[in-house]
Amino acid sequence: MTKNEGTLKGLVIGLLAGGAIGAILALLYAPKSGKELRAEIRERADEFRDDAEEYISSVRSKAGDIVTEAKKRSENLITDAKRKADTLLVDAENVIKDARQKAGPVAEEAARVKNAVKAGVETFREERRRS
Numbered sequence: 001m002t003k004n005e006g007t008l009k010g011l012v013i014g015l016l017a018g019g020a021i022g023a024i025l026a027l028l029y030a031p032k033s034g035k036e037l038r039a040e041i042r043e044r045a046d047e048f049r050d051d052a053e054e055y056i057s058s059v060r061s062k063a064g065d066i067v068t069e070a071k072k073r074s075e076n077l078i079t080d081a082k083r084k085a086d087t088l089l090v091d092a093e094n095v096i097k098d099a100r101q102k103a104g105p106v107a108e109e110a111a112r113v114k115n116a117v118k119a120g121v122e123t124f125r126e127e128r129r130r131s
Contacts, residue, residue, distance in 0.1 A: 012055060020048045 023044045028037075 009059075016048070016051060016055065019051075020044070023048070 024041065
């Protein structure tokens with residue numbers, strides 16, 4: 001919950017509580033009979049309860065909307081991350097494939113040079129033995 005939502009919630013609760021207290025005090029100081037006073041208190045209490053229930057319903061609805069939106073966003077983030085990971089894997093495979101293709105002729109040439117050097121060393125040793 002953001003700071004503004006917390007402030008708004010506190011304001012609404014304060015208004016409801018202040019309205020209820022003010023209504024009760026007004027009823028207590030009004031010149032009415034006990035029956036009329038009790039009936040009006042009951043009526044105001046019902047109004048207050050209805051207002052509170054409406055507020056709670058509104059808060060639940062907004063909370064549900066927030067949770068639904070958060071789920072949608074997280075699902076979208078996960079989908080995007082999977083898509084990007086798949087793309088990176090394909091790119092990495094292509095880089096490795098290209099590297100192998102480019103290294104193939106070089107590796108063959110290196111093997112030929114190695115074999116030539118080895119043959120040269122063996123020939124040198126043979127010549128030394130003969131001499």
